Amino acid sequence: CLVQIPLEKGKRARVVLEEQGLWEEYRQKYPYNPMAKFDGSFA
């Protein structure tokens, strides 16, 4: 009754975008707004 799910540490989306030269464009288009996850008034 103990279930363990191994987690992989994958490449961050940021790193992928940086490698493609798209990070600056992405962050301007989709600025990170961490509070929006918890409070819709911040979305």
Next chain:
Amino acid sequence: VGPESMTNDACLSYYGVISIGTPPQSFKVIFDTGSSNLWVPSIYCNSAACNNHAKFDPRGSSTYRQNGRPLSITYGTGSMTGILGYDTVTLFSILASSFCLSQTEAPFMQNMQADGIFGLAYPSLSLSSATPVFDNMMNGGLINLNLFSVYLSSNNQRGSAVTFGGVDTNHYSGSITWIPLSKELYCQITVDSVSGNGQAVACNDGCQAIVDTGTSMIVGPQSDIDNINAWLGASSQNGEYIVNCSNIGQMPDVTFNINGNQFTLPASAYVYQVQYSSCITGFGATGGNMWTLGDVFLKQYYSIYKRGQNMLGLAKA
């Protein structure tokens, strides 16, 4: 339209594999203690975000039942829409009959390695009163204890794990500190203060923090985050706080004082390298007064979510 918002965090990196349906269809998901629903892309979605990921095909599952109720989750920069469905979720070797939302469109997910999000927060946060998978596991007697724990390996690519129904003593050292939750919606706790070199540098009068595996950084109110980063000697640039990578060895520890206990982060934990060999601190600002203790914190501290008693356990990872 649902009340729940979700992340668009481009720095999330830990994911696990689950299966949905019969025969099983595999998905990489982020285990997120900051939300309660299970989302995966489906064949009904043809956006670039979905096309980059595995898609659930309900026609290929004999156990799928469609609820059909449309749902939408808003996040910082857009929304993810879908329909509610029911199917069997396979976690490693255990089956948990549960719900999944089988249509999605979220541009920020295009470049994420994970296909979907596996919410682990309280049922009251779940859209349409859908029972979260973990609660289904508990209700079905599939695990003994009403808790799960998360270990995020700092250095290695492998070794990280989510454990349902117990704790893994191989993943921590010393004793577990138990902290009562201040609100049972997320894993929300009271932080007494944040200090460095014995002096308070933020959260001087106490503050509320959500412990969230679905957030990569430590996030806090603008003024507090400005204070910490100024104290660390970081310079602000486009909303990020830049430090010299070669100075990590000389940078001070930052300590979170919680329920009379100290949880210390060395610079090697809160600084990480980004593009062009520059480094940023893992302390980011947000609106409002709430803090979020994300992966930067959780890589240092094994976390145990004791849902039955509304307690959080932390131990040195």
